[in-house]
Amino acid sequence: MKHLFFYLPLTLLVLVVACKGKKNASVEPSADIIQEPDTIPVEAIAELPPLEAGEVYLKGKNIFGEDVELTGTHIEEPDTFVFKLIEPKMVIKDSLLILSSMNAPFYVFHFPQFTYVKTIGIRGNGPDEFQNPIVVQSLDPAYLCYLLDGYNGKIYGLNCNLEKHFIKTIFNSKSQWDYIEHAYSISDKALVYRMGGSIVRASLEGDSVQTEKIHSLRLEQAKKMPTQGTLNVNPLRNRMVYAYKYAKFVKFMDLEAKTVRILNFEQSGFDEQTLNIANGLDSNVSYYMQVLPTRDYVYITYSGRTPYVVAAEIQKGNRYMYLEKYDWNGNPIKRYKLNDFCVCCVIDEKTNQIALPTFYHDDPFVVYQLDE
Numbered sequence: 001m002k003h004l005f006f007y008l009p010l011t012l013l014v015l016v017v018a019c020k021g022k023k024n025a026s027v028e029p030s031a032d033i034i035q036e037p038d039t040i041p042v043e044a045i046a047e048l049p050p051l052e053a054g055e056v057y058l059k060g061k062n063i064f065g066e067d068v069e070l071t072g073t074h075i076e077e078p079d080t081f082v083f084k085l086i087e088p089k090m091v092i093k094d095s096l097l098i099l100s101s102m103n104a105p106f107y108v109f110h111f112p113q114f115t116y117v118k119t120i121g122i123r124g125n126g127p128d129e130f131q132n133p134i135v136v137q138s139l140d141p142a143y144l145c146y147l148l149d150g151y152n153g154k155i156y157g158l159n160c161n162l163e164k165h166f167i168k169t170i171f172n173s174k175s176q177w178d179y180i181e182h183a184y185s186i187s188d189k190a191l192v193y194r195m196g197g198s199i200v201r202a203s204l205e206g207d208s209v210q211t212e213k214i215h216s217l218r219l220e221q222a223k224k225m226p227t228q229g230t231l232n233v234n235p236l237r238n239r240m241v242y243a244y245k246y247a248k249f250v251k252f253m254d255l256e257a258k259t260v261r262i263l264n265f266e267q268s269g270f271d272e273q274t275l276n277i278a279n280g281l282d283s284n285v286s287y288y289m290q291v292l293p294t295r296d297y298v299y300i301t302y303s304g305r306t307p308y309v310v311a312a313e314i315q316k317g318n319r320y321m322y323l324e325k326y327d328w329n330g331n332p333i334k335r336y337k338l339n340d341f342c343v344c345c346v347i348d349e350k351t352n353q354i355a356l357p358t359f360y361h362d363d364p365f366v367v368y369q370l371d372e
Contacts, residue, residue, distance in 0.1 A: 048329060131152065146167070286305065301343075340368075
């Protein structure tokens, strides 16, 4: 792995821009902008219709029509920084891409150039070290993002100078099963995550641990099936989406999980016997991998194959995955077929691009341009 010190001046320049923001752009008001004297322009956002609770049965229905096939752009050798990713997670903020990886623990890149800026943190179980690093979007204007250890619950804020500050511990780990894989900000004072079979809300205020289970993820249709899956939120729209890994079920909810709409595709061939076999879960089909929110739509990555089948196909050069697009009330829009495979992606609303850190390229990033 090579770290080149001549990136430092450019890094400082980018950080100054990220901290101060852009001041010289002059934009003429459009029909979509509400502008009042001496106020900051605010974009008009159409209010969502109320979320309709209930279960929608979609077995055998082609809800998307014909797939839209897309080809990505492989970002090759933007610099000489060589790295490999393990279970990456990503956040884009202020022209920076902050990425967590089990071996980093955190990398920072310029975006959309994908050139290396800095490595943050140390792997380990000592003070201020990370065993299970997770980057989390922050809605607190003081931070670019949060840096979370999914094993011990310690969360830090990363400021625009790329300095981390300890905030608090958001959960107490009482057993080896008390850990989290992802977390999502619902305000500048709280976030949500999946732990065990529940969606949990945790407070970022005060010094003590304050958590509340707000929704059970157990399915009546498959009570013994693990509740693993992918969660994400849209605080602006008061929406939360959970898509299951081992069953083709998607839940659309408000942030309190008081209104729940379930899309039931009735596809769960989960084999309960695999629960008793080492690595047996990989014999089951993996359906949904990640929920990617934007202001108006939610995208969900989809495999529909077992990990063994995916690995065999990638070895033969047959790389693909699907990207399903819905509105925030669970209405299907379209489905894309991408000619790459990646469990974790990130979407940039400004450019309407999705970036994939692949594991089969030496330069891992591949970018897809989505249509409007």
